[in-house]
Amino acid sequence: MGTRPSKTLEVVPNPSPDRDYEIAIEAPEFTCLCPRTGQPDFATIRVNYIPDQLIVELKSFKLYLWSYRDEGAFHEAVVNQVLNDLVGAVRPRWMKVVGDFNVRGGLHTTVTATYGKPPER
Amino acid sequence: MGTRPSKTLEVVPNPSPDRDYEIAIEAPEFTCLCPRTGQPDFATIRVNYIPDQLIVELKSFKLYLWSYRDEGAFHEAVVNQVLNDLVGAVRPRWMKVVGDFNVRGGLHTTVTATYGKPPER
Amino acid sequence: MGTRPSKTLEVVPNPSPDRDYEIAIEAPEFTCLCPRTGQPDFATIRVNYIPDQLIVELKSFKLYLWSYRDEGAFHEAVVNQVLNDLVGAVRPRWMKVVGDFNVRGGLHTTVTATYGKPPER
Amino acid sequence: MGTRPSKTLEVVPNPSPDRDYEIAIEAPEFTCLCPRTGQPDFATIRVNYIPDQLIVELKSFKLYLWSYRDEGAFHEAVVNQVLNDLVGAVRPRWMKVVGDFNVRGGLHTTVTATYGKPPER
Amino acid sequence: MGTRPSKTLEVVPNPSPDRDYEIAIEAPEFTCLCPRTGQPDFATIRVNYIPDQLIVELKSFKLYLWSYRDEGAFHEAVVNQVLNDLVGAVRPRWMKVVGDFNVRGGLHTTVTATYGKPPER
Amino acid sequence: MGTRPSKTLEVVPNPSPDRDYEIAIEAPEFTCLCPRTGQPDFATIRVNYIPDQLIVELKSFKLYLWSYRDEGAFHEAVVNQVLNDLVGAVRPRWMKVVGDFNVRGGLHTTVTATYGKPPER
Amino acid sequence: MGTRPSKTLEVVPNPSPDRDYEIAIEAPEFTCLCPRTGQPDFATIRVNYIPDQLIVELKSFKLYLWSYRDEGAFHEAVVNQVLNDLVGAVRPRWMKVVGDFNVRGGLHTTVTATYGKPPER
Amino acid sequence: MGTRPSKTLEVVPNPSPDRDYEIAIEAPEFTCLCPRTGQPDFATIRVNYIPDQLIVELKSFKLYLWSYRDEGAFHEAVVNQVLNDLVGAVRPRWMKVVGDFNVRGGLHTTVTATYGKPPER
């Protein structure tokens, strides 16, 4: 069987580096393990960014998210880690990562982290 | 860390065995692996049943669904297997299991299997 | 302070006992305690019935549901108990009680119990 | 000022009495008074019917509903009264009246009364 | 300018006359005039039918609905007339026409008329 | 580049041929050409069936739908053709195909065709 | 039985104190008592904050909210008290607390209180 | 019977006058009379405000809205009058009143009036 989970984020050249434009990726199939109980957690991960010279290759991002499947990770740490890894790989002008986690104990938690100066709208 | 995935479904006595009533359980956090590609599949599993002498204990059902996390399984086989396992454990008067799988290749697939005679409504 | 929780269901005469008609009551503010963990459970209770000579007085039904606030009760038992108490009080021609419980452990559970022959539609 | 509330329901001839067809009217602006507290109650009234020789004139039905504005009336009584008055005026082959009342004391109540044999569908 | 409103419904041969299948057409842009006040009325017209040897040509149905734009017509009469004209043109095995009219005087009215024996489902 | 559009529907053995269960597939990315104007048409195709000894292989069904991309086809003919081809390939106990076509000329059209006796519910 | 309601909010170190990021928690299962009538009130509590050195531990926050179950408290006071207690415990850079209370007497009330300077977006 | 409509708005001390926080009240059960036709009008009234030393007592606000039931009042005048009366009673730092009126003559009208400087967000 072909592809496997991977922490490696591949990048490709931005086809329009002269323009500030925004790419949004929604990934509703994120799952990891709770570091306290070992039980599965589920979330939707949303990424918005303004690319500079590089954009993230989508298939490698899918495999990157898959790589969390067997890892224990706190909500706040997951979101900051995804942001750090993406920023390290694509060096965007601006990026936001949101983790929208399923209800646990009657509480619904969302974590939002940002890199760089937000775009003017 | 406490609980672990388990194929064992626990049951408890039905508190009202003299009455035909219906229990519905929706589990939106089901995930297994695609047997062809090895990649994760995601689904919502819905169970409806009319208990006889036993009802399924909910925490054991959660652990049962968790046990599919690392297994390769076709959509049609998952749903029929969950139905077979639940019927074997709780011996219901009637039961329906639905697997509502996330889009793959632009196709959204749902599988519905039933045991026993449906309730009159 | 005036009213208090009460297990007593009051009834008033049905203003149209010669006609089969249906009354539906939705109570989204039901809460009791989990008998295993002692923690609060939350549900919406829905009642549908065809009255015979009596109808349930709504304020007393509100106080009746309030009386579960400090009680430990399993999902299946709550719904069957509410049905039994209402049937005992209003002696309907037909009645259905649904308990729609908030997500616990990623599972959403609904219990539906019925008394008498369902209405033809 | 022109029109005033009125208990008189006007009728006009059914343009297609040879065919069983259904007319549905939804009136979301019904208000009356609570007979216990004197405070306003609000509801949506829905009427479905299969006419025989007559259909209800819509403006007169609007004025008819308006005539409840200053009356104290229980939920169950309102719905049965509207059904009786409409049946008396238009002599339908079948009719259903639903009163969907706004939340009071955390309870949402709906009352449904029917005249005649329901249509086959 | 090309097309014009027309009362003529064109038909084409049914490509699968050996099978009972259903065609549904929703037309949200119907408008006529109120025969009492002369003011515009608006509705969505929905047609469902099982064709026999003929099906209605869609462009001619669009022009047919357009032909009501300057006509005064009661709600109940519009729906029965559309049904009669369609039945006359396509001779279906079964047909249903629904007129869902915009709110007038706080009342929302829907009229449903049917020809032939409804399909078994 | 790998896969290409194909009229060949592949099948695989039904894993539970001893049980009547239902498979539902929704394909929102169907497009063909209008045989009159040559312009693109868009639709969602929905298939429901009860398999007998075979089930349709999903990837081949995706390629099958893709094969309509450059073909001119009337709405009613598309749906009956998809039904005929699927029935020929998987020989189901029952099957329904729905084509839900995008608005053209202000009209929204849906076509529904069925093979075999519908399931009891 | 294990956990019990508690006014003690536990905190854990912020895993990314060098970055301004936002945590959002929605708690739809809040209930307290009306201080005038003694009857239960229900609300959804929403918290948004930018942590500094500490983040609130979610289980302790669940128990904290549970501790209001038997207390009489006005809407406006509840929201300001939750904000004060959370600010005292986690010392955030910015925090907002919303209480969205169920309808009483036909009125739906929401209270929103904020601490610190709102984040630039 | 107890309470009656009243133009008197009662106030209570603001429990947190040292903080700018917002209170929102939605009242979907407002009705008055059209000053031209005498027929009933219906609206949802929404109030948002930042209190200073006083907050409005909710039951008196309910009775205040009830007092419009038999009055003829134009849409624009109702909203400005409610704003003037609330500002006179609670002397807020900021307040907004919205009247969202039901459709009349195919037109849906909303009126929004504000007092004081809007809050920074």
Next chain:
Amino acid sequence: MGTRPSKTLEVVPNPSPDRDYEIAIEAPEFTCLCPRTGQPDFATIRVNYIPDQLIVELKSFKLYLWSYRDEGAFHEAVVNQVLNDLVGAVRPRWMKVVGDFNVRGGLHTTVTATYGKPPER
């Protein structure tokens, strides 16, 4: 029959000219003709404005919109004309007109034109 379409917009004095407040009118029943094909177009027209000394009388606005029923008009021209006519009649401090046109050729078009300086919010 009474009223007729008319290009004359009537105005009445603003009851609160000393305050900047906003009036919003939604008219979902706008129809005109396509100037190229002569076929009917349909749109929802939305008007928002801050009045100065005058407000538009709603019935005359309804008749004004009706006057487009038999006119050929491009989308962009309709919206700018309605804005010009309303500004000419009521001399507002600020006004916005939106035309939200039904799908034609698979395209959904909206046109938004504004007069004066937008309100601070």
Next chain:
Amino acid sequence: MGTRPSKTLEVVPNPSPDRDYEIAIEAPEFTCLCPRTGQPDFATIRVNYIPDQLIVELKSFKLYLWSYRDEGAFHEAVVNQVLNDLVGAVRPRWMKVVGDFNVRGGLHTTVTATYGKPPER
């Protein structure tokens, strides 16, 4: 058969060039091919712009979008190309193009590119 896909965008004079107003076009029927796999991609394209002396003729824009049907194109390149072509043709004061692509590999991607200074609102 008449019209064919075309890369030529036609323009017509802006009927109100003295005013900054906004035109929005939503095209939910965009399809092209994936340049890696050759398989069809689907998207909704949304265009917002403030015209200067020219506006885009809608039918030519429909044919322009159709011209992508047989082309391989990356998501990011499609959106930047549509923006470049439209800007070249209509020379707007401001323009935004959004491509909202269907889910592939569990990821939903949206690309947003802008030309000129955004409008003040």
